[in-house]
Amino acid sequence: MKLGICCESDNFELAKQIGFDYAEPSIQPFRAYDEKTLNDIKKKTEDIGFEIDGFKNFFSGDISLYDNSLEFLVSYAERNFEVSRLFNCDYNVVGSGKSRSIPEGMERSKAEHIFMNVINAIAEKGKEYGVKLYIEPLNYGETNYINTLIDGIEFKRKLNNNNVGCLIDFFHFFKNKEDLSELDMLNPGELTHVHLARPNDDRDAPIKEDAPVIKQWADKLKEIGYSGRVSLECIWRKGLNNSGKEALEQLQLFK
Numbered sequence: 001m002k003l004g005i006c007c008e009s010d011n012f013e014l015a016k017q018i019g020f021d022y023a024e025p026s027i028q029p030f031r032a033y034d035e036k037t038l039n040d041i042k043k044k045t046e047d048i049g050f051e052i053d054g055f056k057n058f059f060s061g062d063i064s065l066y067d068n069s070l071e072f073l074v075s076y077a078e079r080n081f082e083v084s085r086l087f088n089c090d091y092n093v094v095g096s097g098k099s100r101s102i103p104e105g106m107e108r109s110k111a112e113h114i115f116m117n118v119i120n121a122i123a124e125k126g127k128e129y130g131v132k133l134y135i136e137p138l139n140y141g142e143t144n145y146i147n148t149l150i151d152g153i154e155f156k157r158k159l160n161n162n163n164v165g166c167l168i169d170f171f172h173f174f175k176n177k178e179d180l181s182e183l184d185m186l187n188p189g190e191l192t193h194v195h196l197a198r199p200n201d202d203r204d205a206p207i208k209e210d211a212p213v214i215k216q217w218a219d220k221l222k223e224i225g226y227s228g229r230v231s232l233e234c235i236w237r238k239g240l241n242n243s244g245k246e247a248l249e250q251l252q253l254f255k
Helices: 009-018 027-032 035-048 070-086 108-129 149-159 170-175 180-185 208-223 240-254
Strands: 003-005 091-094 132-135 164-169 191-196 230-232
Touching: 003 240, 009 035, 009 240, 027 070, 035 070, 070 091, 070 108, 091 191, 108 132, 108 149, 108 164, 132 149, 132 191, 149 164, 149 180, 164 170, 170 191, 180 208, 191 208, 208 240, 230 240
Parallel strands: 003 230, 091 132, 132 164, 164 191, 191 230
Antiparallel strands: none
C-alpha cells in the first residue's frame, strides 16, 4: 500500500522528506502550464525521487457538464490525459462537485443520462493514454449528485466501463454520516482509491486524537481486502511542515 498526499509542486520536496510515497496534485494548474514548465516539474520530481501517481480536480468550477458539447468535454479531458501521461500517472479523480451538480430545473433522469455519456466518452479517451477515472462521491454540501459511497458504486455498476472506478473519501463519508457497513456491498476491485482528512468538520490534517476513528476506517478496508493507494486530502491549518509527520503517522494505520 502506498500513502500519498494531495499537494502542489512547491511542496513536493517537503512531502518527500516527511515520508509520503507520492503526490496527487490538482490537474488544473498543470493543464495550463507550457511544456517547459511541465518538463521542469517532471525533472524536479525525478531529481528528488518523488512521483505524481495521479491528479485530482478533473474539471474546473466554471465547466458545466450539461451546457457544453460532448466534443468539447472530451477535448478538455484529453489535455488532462496528455499531462498525466507525461508524468506516467495512471488515474485522474473526478470530484468536481460544481461541474456535475444537476442544474436547477433539469430533470434528474436527463442529467444522469448526460453525465453517464460524458464519463463514458472521457473514460474511453483515457484508455488511449493509460489513465483511469475514479469517481468521487462528495458530501451533500458540495454537490447534489453522487453523494454517498452507495451512489458512486451504483453509478459505476450502471456505467459498466472497466476504465472507471470509485473512490471513498472518508471526510465526505464522515460528513454524510455514512456507516462502515456500507463497504460490505463492495465487490472485489470496485473500490479503487481512498482519500481522507481528519474526522472533523474542519477537514484538517489528522492528529493522534483521531487515531481511534481512523483505525476503524483502516480495519474496514483491510477486512474487505483493499490494498491500493490512500491519499491525504486535507487543509493544512498549521502548515505541512508542522503537521505532516503526525498526519503521516495516522496513515500508517492503513498498512
